[in-house]
Amino acid sequence: MTETDDFNLYHPEPLLIVLSGPSGAGKDSVIQCMKDRGLPFHFVVTATTRPKRPEERHGVDYYFISQDEFAGMIERDELLEYAIVYNDYKGIPKQQVRQALASGKDVVMRLDVQGAGTIRRLCPEAVLIFLTAQNNEELVRRLRIRKSDTSEGIKLRIATALQEYKRVDIFDYVVVNRDGELENTVSTILSIIESEHHRVHPRKVSL
Numbered sequence: 001m002t003e004t005d006d007f008n009l010y011h012p013e014p015l016l017i018v019l020s021g022p023s024g025a026g027k028d029s030v031i032q033c034m035k036d037r038g039l040p041f042h043f044v045v046t047a048t049t050r051p052k053r054p055e056e057r058h059g060v061d062y063y064f065i066s067q068d069e070f071a072g073m074i075e076r077d078e079l080l081e082y083a084i085v086y087n088d089y090k091g092i093p094k095q096q097v098r099q100a101l102a103s104g105k106d107v108v109m110r111l112d113v114q115g116a117g118t119i120r121r122l123c124p125e126a127v128l129i130f131l132t133a134q135n136n137e138e139l140v141r142r143l144r145i146r147k148s149d150t151s152e153g154i155k156l157r158i159a160t161a162l163q164e165y166k167r168v169d170i171f172d173y174v175v176v177n178r179d180g181e182l183e184n185t186v187s188t189i190l191s192i193i194e195s196e197h198h199r200v201h202p203r204k205v206s207l
Helices: 027-036 067-075 094-102 113-122 136-144 151-170 182-196
Strands: 016-020 041-043 046-048 062-064 079-085 088-093 106-110 127-132 173-176
Touching: 016 027, 016 113, 027 041, 027 106, 027 182, 067 079, 067 088, 079 094, 079 113, 088 094, 094 106, 113 127, 113 151, 127 151, 127 182, 136 151, 173 182
Parallel strands: 016 106, 016 127, 041 106, 046 062, 127 173
Antiparallel strands: 046 088, 079 088
């Protein structure tokens, strides 16, 4: 280390951060809270074939596209990863992520557990955060009060969530999103990101 280096060991290399977890864990709420804080991250917009909910905005919450359009993206190899999630396709536009990383911004993407596993294989240096409710009972309660799912859909999400908990070992961190403590949840995630930038051996993201 030279005199001009002083002790400036902070690593500005951009991180690829995956926020995942079962339905009902609060991923959308956490992402929105992070956006509301005006944080200097690039939040990846996922492409999906599922119908748009009344409160959602195309190009902001998701890119809502047809199955034919999604098939075209697959054929042109434009997706970093994609999967069928509750009978609809979801995928991450590859170029969007690469451009954001090239700009030097940390990239935050919201993925289901299956998608997180794909990113772990494609990019071992990604930071994977598993978001969960404080217990199974709370997760089930959140799913049951959702108005966007049928009773059959809720049962499927609950069964899927129980299986997803078995894959927690592919993640780097677990964050509990307790009821009424959204701000604390986001602060914990930001602390994780900040700590990652202070690693002695920084992650080298390559896609």
